[in-house]
Amino acid sequence: MSTDEQHRLPGHPGGTAGCPELAALTAAREVAPPSATALADVRAVLRAAVEREEEAAVVPATRPRLRGPRRWIVTGAAAAAVATGLAVLPVVDFGGGGTAADASAAAFLDETAQHAATGVQHSGKYWRVFTASLVPGTAEVRDVMFVDREKARDRILNPNKAGMITSWYSEYRGQWRWGTGRAVVTWDQLNQLPTSTAALRTRLTGTDFGETVRTVTDLLATSPASPKLRAALYRVLATTPGIRLDGAARDSRGRKGTSISVTYNEQFGPATARATEQLLIDPRTGVLLQEHLKIVTYPKGSQGRVQHLSTTTYLSSGWVDKLS
Numbered sequence: 001m002s003t004d005e006q007h008r009l010p011g012h013p014g015g016t017a018g019c020p021e022l023a024a025l026t027a028a029r030e031v032a033p034p035s036a037t038a039l040a041d042v043r044a045v046l047r048a049a050v051e052r053e054e055e056a057a058v059v060p061a062t063r064p065r066l067r068g069p070r071r072w073i074v075t076g077a078a079a080a081a082v083a084t085g086l087a088v089l090p091v092v093d094f095g096g097g098g099t100a101a102d103a104s105a106a107a108f109l110d111e112t113a114q115h116a117a118t119g120v121q122h123s124g125k126y127w128r129v130f131t132a133s134l135v136p137g138t139a140e141v142r143d144v145m146f147v148d149r150e151k152a153r154d155r156i157l158n159p160n161k162a163g164m165i166t167s168w169y170s171e172y173r174g175q176w177r178w179g180t181g182r183a184v185v186t187w188d189q190l191n192q193l194p195t196s197t198a199a200l201r202t203r204l205t206g207t208d209f210g211e212t213v214r215t216v217t218d219l220l221a222t223s224p225a226s227p228k229l230r231a232a233l234y235r236v237l238a239t240t241p242g243i244r245l246d247g248a249a250r251d252s253r254g255r256k257g258t259s260i261s262v263t264y265n266e267q268f269g270p271a272t273a274r275a276t277e278q279l280l281i282d283p284r285t286g287v288l289l290q291e292h293l294k295i296v297t298y299p300k301g302s303q304g305r306v307q308h309l310s311t312t313t314y315l316s317s318g319w320v321d322k323l324s
Helices: 003-007 020-028 036-055 103-117 197-204 209-222 227-238
Strands: 126-134 141-147 151-159 165-173 244-250 256-268 271-282 287-297 305-320
Touching: 103 227, 103 244, 103 256, 197 209, 197 227, 209 227, 209 256, 209 271, 209 287, 209 305, 256 287
Parallel strands: none
Antiparallel strands: 126 141, 126 305, 141 151, 151 165, 244 256, 256 271, 271 287, 287 305
């Protein structure tokens, strides 16, 4: 730093002499760039400040009346890792209890949101989702679904005993929807959802913690959400109580990703159970690759009994103009 540059420092007409911190920087000659953790912290603070302004204008959405909402995809497994960070994002309790979001998971999801936001918006006649689902002890089921505003067409591909593939179609009429309970989102509402984290979190908060988690996951996995909405959904997950960063893994097709998980109370028939969802995410694109669902009940005197275990791999999704 030249003498002229020192004299131009605001508040320090005598250069670094009146500021020990600046003198130390000058002596060091070189300052290391900020860490990813520090950057994540700054982003979180700035975003929280913006959202405090936005929240004042948030009007809770009218809860739609339900016509037997369904979650047509069973959830699946995975894991993967990024460098851990110390970004602390604001945490909102959705009513399901649980500790604050793990700082490293929040930092990862915040970074994922940034990648998701850079995606390109497309359009087409049908939203097509191709999945492979597996329940232990059964054959893998491949499913292709084409969704538009009025109905969904579901083609199941199953191996028969001879090893050949058979397929058939099912149709679900009526406006398509994602999520469950009061947090459900219809096709028409999809493009009207807010994209600020606070407003979207308010809109998607259902009657219980698990309902919110399931709705966010459904939207990320199977809806034609815009890049901005996908980014907001990841930021909602980042503020989810109890979210954890698990580590690096591959999905059933060998694709690399990063795994997060969350556990919440779930109703399983007449019993209350604990559900754990693991989501495998491609950190470069923000695409959800795979989901794993495990439901454990705790009968009186029992250490826990696994009632459901399934893995769903999201092979591809996107807009198409033909049913093929």
